[in-house]
Amino acid sequence: MSGTDLSPQAKNQKTAMIVSAVVAGMIGLSFAAVPLYKAFCQVTGWGGTTQRAEAGAGQIVDRDVTVRFDATVGNGLSWRFKPEQVSQTLKIGETGLAFYEAENTTDHPVTGRATFNVSPAKAGLYFRKIECFCFTEQTLQPGEKVSMPVTYFVDPELAEDKQLDDVQTITLSYTFFKWDNGEENAADSDTAAE
Structure with a gap:
């Protein structure tokens, strides 16, 4: 051995x-x-993930793009959630301001957090958000209804990308999900016990 x-x-x-x-x-x-x-x-920008920006583009390109708005609510979140406008048409590089409405339909505070994407996915690299309710979780009191802003622009570099010459409409989609924390779980267990 x-x-x-x-x-x-x-x-x-x-x-x-x-x-x-x-x-x-x-x-x-x-x-x-x-x-x-x-x-x-x-x-x-993979999968339509938008980008964050500190300020507007600073340059506006003479090409229109229509931004459509979409909203859904994930399972387990008792909210109504919808865009306040169907669409906006603006020049590439122009800063837009859109609003989404959320309402807590329960009798206790509920915290939610929005996920987001854009379609077509290839435009995600060029869609920039300056301010958005989706950057942090949102807590709504019982029956509370709020109007939440998103400030955005389409980066002028989109106009230089030949693969995006066909992009005339971009859809900005949000889905709100329940955001679990200690208070949420306690409120839910109280409701479940009743």
Whole structure:
């Protein structure tokens, strides 16, 4: 028997350690996947993810684009949510201001958070939001109705991208989901107990 030969028990222990390390690594990657994917989408505009901007474009291109507005509510959130306008037509680079209305239809405070995207997805890299209710969670009191603004523009670089010559309409979609926190869970368990 040479010095490099391992007993069956030692081989099993080595295999178990390797498998454990691989499983631990996979678990770690699964927790990192969502933030990494989100960061990737925000940098590249992948999947229609819009970009954030500190200020307006500063340049306006003589090309119209129509922005349509869409709103949905995810399961488990008892809100009414809708855009206050169907669409807006503006020049590329021009700053737009749109409003969405949300209403809490429950008898307790509810917190929600909006996810967003644009279609066609290839326009996501050029759709910039300066201010948006979607940047933070929103808490509505029982029966409260609010009008929430989004300030945006379409980056003038869109006009230089030949793959986007066919883009005349961009749809901005939001979906509000229930945002869980300690107060929410307590209110929900109180309601469920009744």
